[in-house]
Amino acid sequence: MNHLTTIVGHIGGTLLLLVRSIKFIGTLPRQRARFIEQCYLIGYTSLPIVTILSFFIGSVLALQSGYSMENFGAKQFIGTLVGLTMARELGPVMVAILIAGRVGSAITAELASMKVYQEIDALTTMNIPPERMLVLPRLAAIVVMMPVLAIIANLCGWYGGALVCEYTHSISVDSESYFTALKEFMKPHDVTDGLIKAEVFGFVIVLVCSYIGLNTRGGPREIGASVTKAVVTSLILILVLDYFVTKALLMS
Amino acid sequence: MSTSSTFTASPFVGKTFGITVAKLNKKFGRTTVLRDIDLEVKPGEIFCIMGPSGSGKTVLLKHIAGLETATSGEVRIGEYDAADPETRNKVHLALVFQAGALFNSLSVYDNLALYPREHRECNEAGIRERVMHALAILSLEKSANKFPSDLSGGMKKRVAIARALVMEPQMLLYDEPTSELDPVMSATLTEIIATLREQTAVTSVVVTHDRDLAFNIADRMAFVMDGRIRGIGKPADFKNPTDPVIANFLNPVIDLKNPRFKQLENSHE
Numbered sequence: 001m002n003h004l005t006t007i008v009g010h011i012g013g014t015l016l017l018l019v020r021s022i023k024f025i026g027t028l029p030r031q032r033a034r035f036i037e038q039c040y041l042i043g044y045t046s047l048p049i050v051t052i053l054s055f056f057i058g059s060v061l062a063l064q065s066g067y068s069m070e071n072f073g074a075k076q077f078i079g080t081l082v083g084l085t086m087a088r089e090l091g092p093v094m095v096a097i098l099i100a101g102r103v104g105s106a107i108t109a110e111l112a113s114m115k116v117y118q119e120i121d122a123l124t125t126m127n128i129p130p131e132r133m134l135v136l137p138r139l140a141a142i143v144v145m146m147p148v149l150a151i152i153a154n155l156c157g158w159y160g161g162a163l164v165c166e167y168t169h170s171i172s173v174d175s176e177s178y179f180t181a182l183k184e185f186m187k188p189h190d191v192t193d194g195l196i197k198a199e200v201f202g203f204v205i206v207l208v209c210s211y212i213g214l215n216t217r218g219g220p221r222e223i224g225a226s227v228t229k230a231v232v233t234s235l236i237l238i239l240v241l242d243y244f245v246t247k248a249l250l251m252s
Numbered sequence: 253m254s255t256s257s258t259f260t261a262s263p264f265v266g267k268t269f270g271i272t273v274a275k276l277n278k279k280f281g282r283t284t285v286l287r288d289i290d291l292e293v294k295p296g297e298i299f300c301i302m303g304p305s306g307s308g309k310t311v312l313l314k315h316i317a318g319l320e321t322a323t324s325g326e327v328r329i330g331e332y333d334a335a336d337p338e339t340r341n342k343v344h345l346a347l348v349f350q351a352g353a354l355f356n357s358l359s360v361y362d363n364l365a366l367y368p369r370e371h372r373e374c375n376e377a378g379i380r381e382r383v384m385h386a387l388a389i390l391s392l393e394k395s396a397n398k399f400p401s402d403l404s405g406g407m408k409k410r411v412a413i414a415r416a417l418v419m420e421p422q423m424l425l426y427d428e429p430t431s432e433l434d435p436v437m438s439a440t441l442t443e444i445i446a447t448l449r450e451q452t453a454v455t456s457v458v459v460t461h462d463r464d465l466a467f468n469i470a471d472r473m474a475f476v477m478d479g480r481i482r483g484i485g486k487p488a489d490f491k492n493p494t495d496p497v498i499a500n501f502l503n504p505v506i507d508l509k510n511p512r513f514k515q516l517e518n519s520h521e
């Protein structure tokens with residue numbers, strides 16, 4: 001019971017943080033510099049790892065499906081399988097997990113340290129809402145960068161799969177037929193569904209990690225505790241939301 | 253000294269606020285930190301709060317700044333409730349935190365410029381003038397481009413004071429402002445607080461252990477001990493305090509052979 005009220009309290013607090021941040025959306029044009037800085041931190045610095053990981057995930061996907069589809073004589077559909085899996089599921093989820101680990105943890109660490117060292121109190125007495133200066137630019141940046149990262153992940157995964165198909169002796173599907181299969185059975189909404197998922201995950205990660213950071217109490221030790229809590233909460237939320245968002249998208 | 257020559261007048265100048273603390277109690281969990289605090293600071297007054305560490309001075313100051321909510325009782329700034337976030341739109345208040353609370357990701361210059369920039373009070377050139385002026389008052393011109401992590405404790409404190417000055421507040425709260433300052437800087441701060449009062453009629457609350465500072469500038473002072481007001485009055489009232497606890501706090505007797513520490517000596521043998 002006590003646990004339940006705590007959880008409900010945190011959900012309420014997170015939603016309140018969202019409302020308080022969105023309220024200042026009109027200030028975004030003059031917070032351009034902060035927004036661009038966050039886009040750089042969230043998007044640009046995540047690019048190398050997103051590229052490498054999605055490339056290898058696409059490759060492994062092709063390798064595995066090549067091995068199993070051989071038996072059905074369905075090798076010509078490897079492109080479709082890799083394309084769909086990357087776009088609908090693995091691209092968005094993998095990018096979200098990376099963002100939780102790289103960006104979410106950094107956001108929580110920074111805000112928690114600002115809280116512990118009274119920088120947040122200083123902002124409050126200066127009548128500068130932390131939601132406006134610290135949360136809104138990050139939310140805006142993730143909204144812009146998440147689809148970009150997901151698209152890049154898709155492309156790298158697709159090409160990783162294509163390379164494996166072409167150069168693995170036991171598969172040897174040339175990239176032309178791989179991409180023909182990919183295009184033939186994929187609809188635009190398969191890609192956009194994935195982007196919507198990525199968008200939802202990214203937004204929730206940044207919001208939750210900001211909330212946990214800003215609500216850190218105690219000394220420097222609690223900064224580490226908050227970061228752990230933020231990453232674990234984000235990972236759980238990604239996978240739980242994944243189910244429900246996928247279900248909603250498949251029904252619509 | 254000619255350091256604290258001019259301060260630009262606050263846009264809210266002419267309006268000063270007093271502080272009323274009534275029956276203020278504060279508990280953290282089961283521990284009571286403030287008990288039945290009653291005090292009044294008149295508009296434009298310099299009010300010093302003294303007391304041993306751990307007695308609740310910082311917590312009291314945070315209530316005035318609206319950073320803590322009372323368990324019972326109330327704190328008012330003029331006619332406004334200090335705990336109401338709306339009050340910050342009505343009263344320009346600055347707090348010099350005990351540990352500085354500088355923004356670690358911003359340079360000293362940007363720490364000072366943040367307030368006028370966020371509140372769009374003037375253009376970048378005007379902000380530069382204000383910031384450099386405040387830095388000059390605290391002899392910090394050379395540190396403008398440094399980051400807080402590169403500063404000593406005393407320098408952080410000076411930056412925190414400069415940051416408060418740039419805000420041109422109507423009410424200034426200082427939490428042990430001279431605790432890490434050298435004697436010359438402490439003297440400068442004493443001048444700053446006095447000059448500010450003369451030129452802008454700002455209300456100041458100074459929490460301090462520094463007897464010189466308190467007796468030099470206070471219009472009135474209070475002693476907080478164990479979460480209660482132990483004494484309140486003009487500095488003259490405390491020149492020869494009748495309360496033995498306050499007397500001992502202001503002029504502690506140093507006994508080099510205090511029997512309390514016999515044990516320490518023995519333990520070495």
Ligand SMILES: Nc1ncnc2c1ncn2[C@@H]1O[C@H](COP(=O)(O)OP(=O)(O)O)[C@@H](O)[C@H]1O
Pocket residue numbers: 280285303304305306307308309310311312
């Ligand atoms: N956030 C808090 N949670 C629990 N106890 C606190 C908190 N802040 C202060 N205290 C306690 O309140 C008492 C007074 O603290 P403080 O006001 O900082 O003393 P000082 O007079 O030295 O400024 C101390 O015993 C301190 O441990």
Ligand SMILES: [Mg+2]
Pocket residue numbers: 309310311350427
């Ligand atoms: Mg204190």
